Amino acid sequence: MNKTKYIVIIIFFALAANSQSNIEIKKLLIFTDGNSYVVKEGIINTSNKSFSLEKDQLPIPRFGTLFINASDESLKYVSSKKIETIENPLNKSINSVLSNNMGKRIEIKTNDETFIGIIFNVIPGYLIINSDQQTIIKIEDILSFKFIDKLNFDVNPNPSTIKKNYDNYGRGIKDDNRNAKIILHFDSDGRKNIHLSYLQKGISWNPNYRLNLKDNNKAILRLQAEIINDIDNLKDADVELIVGKPNFQYHEYLTDLIDYNNTLDPFYEKPKNNSNYYSSGMMLDEVVIISKNKAESKFHDFQIYNLNNVNLEKNSRALFNIFEYEIPYKHIYECELQTQDFNKSYNSNNINNNDEINIVFHSIQIENTTNSLLGKGSVFIFDDIKKNSRPIAQSKMTFIPESARGTVKLTENNEIEISSNEKIVKRQEQEIEFWGRDYYKAEIHGTIKIINYNKQKIELHINSEINGELKGNNAELEVINQKQPFHSPNYFSKVKWVIDLNARETKEINYKYEVFVK
DSSP states (O other), X not given: OOOOOOOOOEEOOOOOOOOSEEEEEEEEEEOTTSEEEEEEEEEEEOBTTEEXXXXXXXXOOBTTOOEEEETTSOEEEEEEEEOOOOOOTTSOOHHHHHHTTTTOEEEEEESSOEEEEEEEEEETTEEEEESSSEEEEEGGGEEEEEESSOOOOXXXXXXXXXXXXXXXXXXXXXXXXXXXXEEEEEXXXXXXXXXXXXXXXXXEEEEEEXXXXXXXXXXXXXEEEEEEEXXXXXXXXXXXXXXXXXOOTTTTSBOTTTOGGGOOOTTTSOOTTOOOOXXXXXXXXXXXXXXXXXXXXXXXXXXXXXXXXXEEOTTEEEEEEEEEEEEEEEEEEEEEOOOOOOTTTTTTTSEEEOOSOOOEEEEEEEEOOSSSOBOSEEEEEEEOTTSOOEEEEEEEEOOBOTTOEEEEEEEEESSEEEEEEEXXXXXXXXXXXXXXXXXXXEEEEEEEEEEEOSSSOEEEEEEEEEESEEOSOOTTEEEEEEEOOTTOSSOEEEEEEEEEEOTTOEEEEEEEEEEEEO
């Protein structure tokens, strides 16, 4: 009687730590535009008066921002070298081993149970086997497996199967090592304490606000910081979250020290003409971290939130609770009038009617009584007056300095009607020359008609842009800013009216200005 012989192979997987050095992030400044400034320190052991930074230790700096030194000033210079990679077919990932053995019987052990079946398919992050039924097993849950049928050691002819790696969530991991290494050259051997700092992409943060409207025109404003980390492990790092708009001139470009072929890695680069740097459709490892040791400070035009002892793995995200304040608010209504342009209508009917609908928004005006600059971000608004805490809108927070006021939109309002028109009431036929061009001066009278169909008194804010010089007494009009564009005879003014209207009231606003037209 012939006995069937089974070839049993058990494979265990473990992560090996880098024993050569210990270089970690000590401080990280994160901006909201996808840039971060990294400060790393560590102790290394040199060999032949040199040490190489490669793979996970390789920095990914922006052009002109990389700085490396040693505490004992023994670092002579830094060079880089392109790595020519050679595939080793025997060193396959778990995906490659399973993919090469489709149709083979396998026994798989996880934390919960043991599965025996035939490999049907391997997809990113998952294994499908057939037994009495088809079973899908997460690859990250596999403790060990053994093949009951003879294992196939042949190289898979499809190179993508061998080279493609996946993380625990089925996301394809792109090569972030850029086939280069940085070599530190010293004047002596021994233990060296090195310092690295540079600007990089791949770590960003988003301000997420929550506004709970309470009684007596008081609201609770909370800020959470969502950190997106796709580039490095953080271990007990000091993190500063920056509110403000920095000017980084060369942040789109890698330093030439590691950028061979002048090709930017799309895994870290923001796509051109695309503001959505991170895909919201990705499966994320999200956690909520409440930082007990936090503070805030100001530096020039930036607001800084300090987080201490942050631990966050590469390719993960986190939410940090930053602050909670009580602030005053009130309900207002806002309208942005369509801009008037007389350059094309001067020689026609002399009237510039605005036939487009002027949309009115019901908004919340908040006063920034916090100790912080409120930066751009999403704001989720709740009506908590009757302690029901109903969500009523999500809007965008704009930059609001301390002690200033800003608004967040709730809904469009259909119970306020606004119509506007302008007409030329006087013209000067004599030509006036500016920079070799002939212009005519015209006097414009504008009218805004407002009808409040609401059953309560409202405060209405009307904003507009006027291409001309305001003249005379324009009641209730506030000039927000005024400038004269280069090579234009006309002033450009941003203006605002703040109007109180009683229930069912109709009101008319008149204004006038002068404009030079061709």
